[in-house]
Amino acid sequence: MSLRIAAASRVALMIGLSLLTACAVATGRNAPADAPLAALPTAYDYQLLTPDHHPTSLPGVVAALQGSDVVFIGEYHGNHASHLLEMQLLTALHRQAASRDRGVILSMEMFNRDQQAIVDDYRNGKIGERYLIKEAPAWHNYTGSYRPLVEYAKAQAMPIIAANAPGDIVRCIGRQGEDYIPKLTADEKTHIATQPFAEVPGYADKFFGVMGGSDHQADKRLRQSYLAQLTRDNTMAESIARAHAQSPQSVVVHLNGSFHSEGHLGTVGALKRLNPDLKISVITPIRADDFADAQADKRRTDEFYYLVNAQPAEFVDDDYKRKMRGEMFSRAREKAKGCR
Numbered sequence: 001m002s003l004r005i006a007a008a009s010r011v012a013l014m015i016g017l018s019l020l021t022a023c024a025v026a027t028g029r030n031a032p033a034d035a036p037l038a039a040l041p042t043a044y045d046y047q048l049l050t051p052d053h054h055p056t057s058l059p060g061v062v063a064a065l066q067g068s069d070v071v072f073i074g075e076y077h078g079n080h081a082s083h084l085l086e087m088q089l090l091t092a093l094h095r096q097a098a099s100r101d102r103g104v105i106l107s108m109e110m111f112n113r114d115q116q117a118i119v120d121d122y123r124n125g126k127i128g129e130r131y132l133i134k135e136a137p138a139w140h141n142y143t144g145s146y147r148p149l150v151e152y153a154k155a156q157a158m159p160i161i162a163a164n165a166p167g168d169i170v171r172c173i174g175r176q177g178e179d180y181i182p183k184l185t186a187d188e189k190t191h192i193a194t195q196p197f198a199e200v201p202g203y204a205d206k207f208f209g210v211m212g213g214s215d216h217q218a219d220k221r222l223r224q225s226y227l228a229q230l231t232r233d234n235t236m237a238e239s240i241a242r243a244h245a246q247s248p249q250s251v252v253v254h255l256n257g258s259f260h261s262e263g264h265l266g267t268v269g270a271l272k273r274l275n276p277d278l279k280i281s282v283i284t285p286i287r288a289d290d291f292a293d294a295q296a297d298k299r300r301t302d303e304f305y306y307l308v309n310a311q312p313a314e315f316v317d318d319d320y321k322r323k324m325r326g327e328m329f330s331r332a333r334e335k336a337k338g339c340r
Helices: 003-020 058-064 080-099 113-123 129-135 147-155 167-183 203-211 220-246 266-274 288-296 318-336
Strands: 046-049 070-075 104-112 160-164 251-257 280-287 304-308
Touching (some): 046 058, 058 080, 070 080, 080 104, 080 147, 080 251, 104 113, 113 129, 113 147, 113 160, 160 220, 220 266, 288 304
Parallel strands (some): 070 251, 070 280, 104 160, 104 251, 280 304
16 A cells, blocks of 8 residues: 555544544533524534434434344435434444344345345455446445445454335336246245245325325226345345344344335334334434424324434426436436336
8 A cells, every 4th residue: 555545544443434424413412301402513513412403412312223133224315414413322232232142144234135245255354346336236325325334244254235126126016016926936036035925004095185086096006116126125124134144143133215214114113023123213304494393293103303404406407407307317218128
């Protein structure tokens, strides 16, 4: 390694350490119930909240999670505060687990089961990062959002579970529904849950409510989209259950988009079906602009929440929005041509 590269690495490490200590959380183990919400001046800032939406702190949350078998950290994909909190929680939970002779397993929506061998090779130093990113392939925001988590796990010899269902299979289920399953090879079937369409009580109402339909009135295409969503959730749940069964003294920290775990639905509900005895904790993000509505929603049941700034509006110009959406659907149709 050259002196220039070594110096750059030291600078990057110092920046990373500074970010790990620079966030808007209440100080102390727990903030008073009447403590004011912290300001969120930057994209990296967040405020941890109790179930009744009072401010709390990272040490307080970590202490409360010490008895958990599985910790779900919901994220808004690409939100810097979400990714910073994930990094801080993973390291803090790892330290806490080590002090109690427990291990930690990192489980990720961002990698699929068919990518597990590549993830393992990277963790074991058999391939470089460029190979991981290109050949897995990793998500487009891997280096900015997930690299710190994977590198920490790698440095600590922490197992990394590629938990999700392969995108190609999910996409084809979204097109063909149940009819696509018999077309899969025996090997391909191992990459999705044994029961990919197992229902999670209450989840269909949430899904179709967000998508603008109902479980009974949804058209065929929307229903197939729901089956694709269930395939992801049931596959991730099964991946987590297997990882925990193989190492029952370990804490599984699972990262996913918040829809998959919010309200103990989605992947969480599927995991409860597989193993009702697991102690599961869920941490869910709330956009600052939506905080008033969240406070009024009495249905919220997650163990902790965290407040973040909303991401910038994707579109302002409607014509450009239609153009980009059209291109996106065109690419999806092109990929769907690979379905059998």
